[in-house]
């Protein structure tokens with residue numbers, strides 16, 4: 326096992342699969358976002374009057390936007406009940422520079438569920454910059470939203486050798502990831518604290534962990550890791566390439582999420598208004614349970630895995646190999662995953678843990 330390799334730098338590698346692929350294969354993330362909508366509506370309803378002028382809503386980590394349509398529509402409609410039709414509402418979507426922003430704008434323009442349809446005086450913008458940096462001028466954001474994003478770390482703290490997923494790593498490596506995640510979360514919150522108006526609110530739907538640090542997707546990720554190991558054994562993937570492959574994610578427990586807010590955050594400027602935990606219903610599994618169609622289930626679960634993992638897992642290879650070679654390796658890997666899921670569908674069933682938080686900047 327390799328524990329001491331130089332961590333890969335990975336600017337831009339936490340993005341989702343491009344060309345609109347993430348939009349097509351992110352139904353579990355969509356369901357997670359829907360779980361947070363009532364909390365976002367409560368946040369919109371709780372804004373003080375001075376936060377209702379020149380309203381700006383920010384969607385931190387939007388990806389290609391389809392999963393943002395329902396929450397943004399719900400927030401706008403709740404705010405519209407409180408402000409006159411002439412009051413403009415701006416929606417700012419942010420993501421990493423390498424995000425597929427063309428797919429985002431196309432979604433906002435053409436999707437029948439776009440919040441821009443049938444809503445007057447609503448304006449959409451986008452920012453391509455990491456949310457671990459300042460994104461907007463101080464005290465300009467009324468409402469913030471971030472769904473299934475903050476488990477993506479600012480960098481990989483260490484490679485994992487014979488694993489690709491931090492919940493399955495050894496204690497030392499997990500501790501490295503936990504430290505990075507704690508720093509990142511404080512950084513994320515610190516910037517949002519500056520950006521929010523006094524009385525402004527931030528809702529975070531976090532991909533979380535149980536007390537043992539397990540995300541609920543360990544079965545799927547073990548299966549994926551085993552598929553990579555068979556590629557190494559078959560001579561298709563170099564061992565040293567495999568050992569560099571890692572997802573830059575960490576799944577925080579509810580305590581890890583709330584500690585900086587409930588604890589010693591400077592001046593008590595943040596208030597944790599709500600925090601709930603739930604297990605995400607797996608929509609892919611539910612469809613399989615209804616249809617019994619193993620082949621369709623395997624294709625959808627492999628497609629889901631590919632849409633969120635391919636750019637990160639294959640980034641290290643892209644530095645050393647031709648794009649066509651990397652693409653062929655990725656095709657081969659996700660095909661093996663698909664076949665393995667078809668053989669053992671139960672192992673790919675996920676019960677992602679969610680931690681939902683509503684955080685207010687004190688007025």
Ligand SMILES: C[S@@+](CC[C@H](N)C(=O)[O-])C[C@H]1O[C@@H](n2cnc3c(N)ncnc32)[C@H](O)[C@@H]1O
Pocket residue numbers: 339340341351354355358385386387388389392393419420421424454455456457471472473474477478479633
């Ligand atoms: C699983 S997707 C979630 C997208 C969308 N919020 C949803 O609910 O479907 C995670 C998103 O977070 C973005 N992301 C990861 N790290 C980021 C960072 N440091 N700054 C901004 N966005 C980031 C990724 O590019 C990706 O679009």
